[in-house]
Amino acid sequence: MPPLKEVRIAVAGLLHETNTFAPGMTNVDAFKxxxxxxxxxxxxxxxxxxxxxxxxIDAAAKHGVELEPGLYAAATPSGLVCSRAAEALIESVVASIDPAAAGLVLIMHGAMASEQYDDVEGECLRRIRAxxxxxxxxxxxxDLHANVSPEMTNLADVIIGYDTYPHIDMHERAExxxxxxxxxxxxxxxxVRAYAxxxxxxxxxAMMTEEGAMKSLMDRAFELEDDPRVLNVTVAGGFPYADVPDAGMSFVVTTDGDRALADTLAAELVRMAWDMRTQFSIAQSPPSEAVAAxxxxxxxxxxxxEGSDNVGGGAPADATHVLACLIGITKPALxxxxxxxxxxxxxxxxxxGYFACEVGGKSDRLHGDPVAVNGKVRLLFDGEYRHAGPYMTGQRADMGKTAVVASGLLTLVLTEKRTAPWDLGxxxxxxxxxxxxHMLVVKSAIAWQAAFGPFARRVIYVDSPGCCSANLSHFNYRKLRRPVYPLD
Known part of the structure; x- marks a missing residue:
């Protein structure tokens, strides 16, 4: 091998968490x-x-290796990626990889799906190999929410998933x-890898990694990684809002040349997860009861x-099921x-100025009807900020044009773009x-905790309709491999 300073490693990526139940399609413009x-x-x-x-970047600098970045493109989670966009994105990423590189770090989500590909990650890897x-x-x-496929496991030498949710370790996992x-x-x-x-x-x-059954799985994975023969154990909680064959929880165990050991450990984790399956249930309250509580x-x-309208899961961010219960509220709400x-x-x-407008509920009826809001415009700005908290620190965020409206004790932040509440910004x-x-409504499942967790005296999970509902019986799966718990 040449000296490390002469080793060139490529990096490229394509990241999208695809909610196949979300309204609308995702095109190339969403990645711009x-x-x-x-x-x-x-x-x-x-x-x-x-x-x-x-x-x-930091790992390359630490080891004195030349980094050759190609294309990295990402979009906020949303609906199914259209065929034309998928072809353009995959081909652009593959073409951007330095052909002289000694290796490649490929940054993807693991739950990207398009009209023609249930497993965009697997297809991208296949074309890179070709x-x-x-x-x-x-x-x-x-991502920890990846729907890992056998093809992904077969075509990558190493698969490294996030260990935390909220995802505050993506920097460390990339290193x-x-x-x-x-x-x-x-x-x-x-x-060598084993997939199960x-x-x-x-x-x-149910995937919060600091508590409950998910923490138990992660703790066991870390124990397994203490064995010098084990290079990595990835616990992928999966993304249930993608109707694809491999949706759901899976494990990838990577060992140093010992496939039998990898198979054994992956099987152990499956048994452990199955034995704890009832611990992954979530208590929820309908919107009116949640607000009253x-x-x-x-x-x-x-x-x-309001996890059913989880921006980070592809929801439209305009659900009004909770908003409708906040009009005329007697304690301050946001x-x-x-x-x-x-x-x-x-x-x-x-x-x-005086604001009188019907707000939200404009994507589809699943996420509620528009709600009449009367109030005062308090602030207008461009909606741009950088993450200052522990989640993707330094990352740019853009809510588009943003308005703050006060309606009695209710404060509404109205945005042009869907932006997940991952940072206090x-x-x-x-x-x-x-x-x-007194009340903070977050359109998120768990990742909101990186920003708002320190403020919460209590958390109430809202059971409302939406494309990210925690009640999976709302969804009509057609491609998902069955049987699968808890549907069967």
Whole structure:
């Protein structure tokens, strides 16, 4: 091998969590907000950030390896990716990979699906192999909510999934992937993988890695990784809002040349998960009961987690099931709603003007009907901020034009774009402090905790209709491999 300073490692990525039950289709334009190509653009955007891309940059610098960034494109979770977009995205990523690279770090989600491909990650890996050869070492990083397929496991040398939810370790996992890839290039290890599906669909609210059954699985995975023969254990909780054959919880165990050991450990984790299956259930309350329970609490903030409209799961962010219960509220409440028409109305009125408009419920009927809101426009701004908290620190966020409207004791933040509440900048950029409210409505399953968790005196999970509902009986699965718990 040449000296490390002469080793070139490529990095590229395509990241989208696809909710096949969400309204609308996802096209190439959805990725234009984070379409980063080439070394200069990659370093300018991601150097110093606590992202997967930042982790790869830091690992390359640590080991004195030349990094050759290709294309990285990402979009906010949303509906099925259309055929044309999938072809263009996959081909662009494959073509951007340096053909002279000694290895590749590929950053993907693991739950991307299109009209023609149930497993976009697997298809992307297949095309990379076809163009760059079966001998190219590849380390694939995936989200904890990945729906891992056998093809992904067969075509990547190393698969590294996040260990945390909320996902605050993506930087570390990218560093881990880089280092295992480098060891593979240097001939120090010979990774072999075992894949096992648990036969279970788990909702995101049950995947908090600091408590309950998910913590038990993660703790066991970490114990297994203490064995020097074990290179990595990935616990993938899966993404239940994708109607694809391999949706659900799975495990990938990577060992140094010992396939029998990998198979044994993967099977052990499946048995452990199955034995704890009833512990993955979630208690929820209908919107009116959730609001009443929050009002009955003497002190707040009380977080109302409206997971059915989870932006991070592909939902439209304009559900009104909770909003309808907050009109005329008797204690201060805060909610963020995506509504381009309402934002345009607020900007037309101007700061200090009287706002009267129907808000939300404009994507489809599943997520509720528009709600009449009367109030005062308090603030207008461009909606841009950077993450300052532990989740993707330094990452740019863009809510589009944003308006703050006060309607009695209810404060609405109205945005043009769907933006997940993963960082305090979600409201701090609008001059809002969460501690000032008795109720905080978050359109998220668990990832909101990275930003708002420290404020919550109590969390109430809301059971409402929506494309990310924790009640999986709402969904009509056609492609999912059956039987699967808890549906069967």
């Amino acid at each position: 907000g984070e379409w980063v190509e080439g070394r200069r653009a990659f370093y300018e955007r991601y150097a110093g950030t606590r992202t997967s891309m930042g982790g790869v 163009r760059h050869g079966s001998g190219l070492p590849i380390a694939l990083t995936i 881990e992937a880089f280092e295992l890839l480098l060891r593979r290039i240097l001939g120090e290890i010979e990774p 599906h648990a036969g279970m669909l788990i909702v995101p609210q 929050a009002l009955a609490e003497p002190e707040g903030p009380i977080v109302l987690a 909610i963020v709603i995506r509504d381009e028409e309402a934002v345009a109305r607020a900007f037309g009125i101007g700061v200090g 979600h409201v701090r950029s609008a001059g809002i402090w969460p501690g000032d409210y």
